[in-house]
Amino acid sequence: MGKVLKRPTRIVYPTPAALVTCVDREGKPNIITLAEVFHPCIANPTMIGLAIAPQRYSNRLIRETREFVVNFPTVDLVEKVDGCGCVSGRDVDKFERFGLTPMPAEHVKPPLIKECPVNVECVLKSVQPIGYHDFFMGEVVAIHVDEEVLDENGNIIPEKLRPIVFVLGEYWSLGERVGRYGFSREKGAA
Template sequence: MSKKLLKPTTALAPVPVVLVSCCNEAGESNIITIAWVGTLCSEPPLIGIGIRKSRFSYDMIKETGEFVVNLPSENLVWTTDFCGINSGRNVDKFGELELTPVPGEKVNAPLIGECPVNIECKVTKILELGSHDLFIGEVVAVHAEDDVLDENGRFCMEKAGLIAYGSGNYWSLGRSLGSAGFSKKK
């Protein structure tokens, strides 16, 4: 099999694409689209988000130490793109997109009501990395719509219609290829 050597780049794909909502101490809120996001630890549950210092949301999250990771579904792909290419310095994204800000249970940052899953986080550490800083957030609450849960209350990705990002495009997710450990089962 022939392979071509490429220059070092962020070749990991696809990656989750999320809408991160935040607010400042004055209560002004914003939404930023982030694809540099991931689970970092199970105990305690930690999520990392990479944000450029120049982004409007950067100072809001640094100031309050709180954010919400909102998982958008396929019907929100246009909204996700809009939030990624428009700055909150110029646009009230909740107002412009008629999104529903829902008060958090554990943080002051609003949840996005239209997203099927919302993950409230409190910043535990900020690591300066280069073009982006990594905000490590401890998960303090998770909200999920009833229709994305199974009869045991477990999250069903195929019901959520989540999206991913890779190679400059948004991708649909939803078809299971096998559960963890299926290769060992007979």
Template sequence: MAKIDVDASLAPRLFAPRLTVLVTSLDKKGRANIITLSWAMPTSFDPPLAAISVGKRRYSHELIEGCREFVVNIPSQDILEKVQLCGSRSGRNVDKFAESGLTQLPSKKVKPPRIKECVAHLECKLVDSLSTGDHTIFIGEVVAASVDEEAFDGMEKCIKLETFKPILHLTGPYFTTSTSVRQIN
């Protein structure tokens, strides 16, 4: 098959699809904000670390630097419209919990709340950050993790795709999901 050259600025569109997450953080008065991210990944087993890449102009960038804690919440397709809302409005101008109707659920070990409607939650304490061009990679130690019972296979210790449809971001307003599992022996 022939290869076509594309502009290097399109690199994120080739790194796709990506798991989409909702990250919560707190302002100085203790008000919670939500940002939609698809630049997020685990980055160490021991200690368990999670990395998120946040644009330097985002309100959440300021909040995470200030409160030094965040929660990575993993949504499913049934709240796609709310995920899009949290990724298109800024917490500087709007209370995204009120606007989206999403529900705050107290976290176990950090101050920012979990989002009740999400399926899994990684509570993180900021341990490092790295400036990468117009974004900052915030690295959090996962100090507590929780998941909806019906979405987790306790034997295999993995997400159950029969009950959980992750939101995978392609680019802009385009999303997909994963419907099948292949086992390689």
């Protein structure tokens, strides 16, 4: 079988879905669903990229207050994730509408979402218009992790994260672990 050449478009492979929180100038919080959250390969500083269309209410809020929190939901929150991506914070309070609980962050004004096991506080570093979206680049300033997803040494237990991943317009959960970084060398295969 040959390969079919496709024009450049969103690639098939999964990206994590996230609930991104931000605040207006008075501190009122909002939530936007983004299913394409990018981690450029930079460890120090750690950066996160978000593509947010200019018409989104959250686009204006993050530009104005220059902070956001990326909250990673578990699969059981999928309806709330979809809901937060179908209505605007201009019209509704999404914390109230979807029964999500705001918690104070450590360094930024936007709240963490309690129900999400991992919450990443970010400070906006740049905004770059790209096509129909603006690309927001944020620096990670703190990460919160639920105790329940940590082992006794404080390491995250991946099975407990149960993230939602987005593939070609659909929500998926992750399957089985098939290896670990460097395992082929340990087996003598590399």
